[in-house]
Amino acid sequence: MKKLVVAGLMMSSFAFGQLKKDTLKEVDVKLDVNPFTATGRSEKKEKPLPLSKKGQMFVFFGWNRGAFSRSDIHFTGNGYDFQLNNVQARDKPTKFGIVYFDPSWFTVTQYNFRVGYFIKDNLALVLGIDHMKYVMKQNQTVDISGTISDPKYAGMVHNGQVDLADTQFLTFEHTDGLNYENLGLEKYKNLIHKKNIDLVWSYGAGIGVMFPKSNIKLFGNERSDRFHVAGMGTDIRSSLNLVFWKNWMLRVEGKAGYINMWDIKTTLNNKPDKARQDFVFGQVLGGIGYTFNTKKYN
Known part of the structure; x- marks a missing residue:
């Protein structure tokens, strides 16, 4: 047993x-x-580098300094049809102070605003407003050609030139401002990636409309001062973006472009008076932005 x-x-x-x-x-x-x-295991998604993945977005606000090439300005209206040649202009930066940070006064400064969305990895569609300021230099004598019927202003022309210094003949500005509303495409490349700091380089191009509020006083007429779609512009641009703590961004950008405005209003009413000009511009800007993701990452 x-x-x-x-x-x-x-x-x-x-x-x-x-x-x-x-x-x-x-x-x-x-x-x-x-x-x-293995096909059964779910892959863990890592949070992407800033300014590199489809679905990311950023917003940006900053300030600029601009420079403009000489320009021929052609004026037409009742009793005149003339052109000023090689006119010099400059920008008009606001003196640094609280105006740069007070939201109720931000349009006084030469500012830039951007909203970017990454349609592909490292490729962003960027909507922007460049609020530049363009001021014709008053203390200059320029060549003039064409006809002026008013004897007072025709008498200011001597030997094919006119002195603009006394402001009686013309004052000419886009100071409220030279608004370039543009849509751009930008490519981004990460240069440095540390724990809390990324350095990202971008380059691209844009195209848009010119929507200036021009301050013009010609021949003693009431000053023209109204927003108006006056033409188009295009540009190329490149920037360096320092992203810290994954979201905050410091941006420095340089750009160059071409502006053609063929319908600049020179009188306040609806008279057919207008001017046209085209010129090349350069711009350097800097400011602060914020990046975020529209997709969730573990």
Whole structure:
């Protein structure tokens, strides 16, 4: 009887051992997952680098300094059709102070605003407003050609030139301002990636409409001062973006472009009087922005 019991215990021990061994095999099979070939495991998404992934966005606000090439300005209206050649102009920066940070006064400064959305990895569609200021230099004598019927102003022309210094003949500004509303495409490349700091370089181009509020006083007429779609512009641009704490961004950008305005209003009413000009511009801007993701990352 003892032999039968011992034999039974040995057989049950052997069976239990086989079952336990088989069970462990199954467990091993389930746990032995190849990370390169498994399809059942859900891949963990990592938060992307800033300014690099589709679905990311950024907003930006800053200030600019601008420079403009010489320009021929052609004026037409009732009793005149003339052109001023090689007119010089400059920008009009506001003296630094609280006006740069007070939202109720921000349009007084030469400012820039951007909203960017990454339509592909490292490629962003950027909507922007460049609020530049353009002021014709008053203390200059320029060549003039064409006709002026008013004897007072025709008498200011001497030997094919007119002196603009006394402001009676013309004052000419886009100071409220030279508004370039543009849509651009920008490519981004990460140069430095640290724990809390990224340095990102971008380059691109844009095109848009000119929506100036021109301050013009010609021949003693009431000053023209109204917003108006006057023409178009285009540009190329490049920037360096320092992103810190994953979201905040300091941006420095340089750009160059071409502006053509063929419908500048020179009188306050709806008279057909107008001017046209085209010129090349350069701009340097800087400011602060914020980046964020429209997609969730673990």
